[in-house]
Amino acid sequence: MKLYHAPKAVNPERTFHFLKAKGKLDAVEIVEISIMKQEHKTPEYRALSPFSQVPVLILDDGTKITESRAICTYFEDVFSEPNLMGRDGKEKALIEMWDRRIEFMLMLQFATWFRNAHEMMAPLEKPQSAEAAAKGERNAKAFAKRLDAHLAEHEWLAADRFSIADITLYLTCGFCGVMRWKPHREHEALGRWYDTVKAKFAAE
Ligand SMILES: N[C@@H](CCC(=O)N[C@@H](CS)C(=O)NCC(=O)O)C(=O)O
Structure with a gap:
């Protein structure tokens, strides 16, 4: 492979x-x-x-x-273990639900902002649009607040354990740094969760 x-x-x-x-x-x-x-x-x-x-x-x-x-x-x-996508129908659905939310409501919104605003992206995003960038930024920041509220009440994003949804969110938070935005440093619960995932990957 x-x-x-x-x-x-x-x-x-x-x-x-x-x-x-x-x-x-x-x-x-x-x-x-x-x-x-x-x-x-x-x-x-x-x-x-x-x-x-x-x-x-x-x-x-x-x-x-x-x-x-x-x-x-x-x-x-x-590579079935450790399981990262759910063991039964309920876990699979909850993990997929959160993974898709992160992808569509944070990652894609942020990518729209980044691709339309950052000069590094000008050769790939033709033409860049300030209006699209502003909308992506607004949407990404609004969703980060909702995520923070969720993580204030849950240790992990979905199914009470580490999953692909946590991986997608962790990498998206890191990616946001390219626009000098660190959602995990703006929001307390998101920050606590981010540091836990970071430590987990550092230990592997
Ligand atoms: N939906 C695809 C998206 C893949 C994608 O957009 N990859 C980006 C890197 S994050 C890319 O290859 N960009 C090249 C370009 O925009 O020209 C997936 O999840 O694999």
Whole structure:
């Protein structure tokens, strides 16, 4: 198995950290791609990823999987422990619910802000839009407040234990630093949760 990974980019980091949480980084060949050098725009890479995005997982039979969550679903199946996506219907649904909320209501909103406002993104986001950036920023910041309220009453995002939803949120919080925004330093419960996840990854 081969995983095309772009360090520091949130979706590839999601699959990478998922694999890390499984303790299986050694089981997969990792190939690094530089998005800033536009290595994902080459004809060779486009043959692997038709939308020119990272990550991509290539299975031993040549099958290409190009969505980060779908790649995690595959890893969950082949590396079943520790379970990160739910053991029964209820856990699976709650974990997926929170993971999708983080993806749509925080990560995508933040990405809209970042891609439309940061000069580094100008070659990739044409044209950039100040209006879209402002809307993304507003939405991301409003959702961070709601997350803080949830985490004030729960140790983990979903199902009372560490899951893929925590991985997605942890990496998204880190990604927000690129706009000098640290939601986990603005909100107390989010900060307590963030430090716990950080310590967990540092110990692995
Ligand atoms: N829905 C896809 C999104 C993948 C994605 O947007 N990857 C970004 C890096 S975080 C990328 O490859 N960007 C390249 C570009 O925008 O040109 C997934 O979850 O894998």
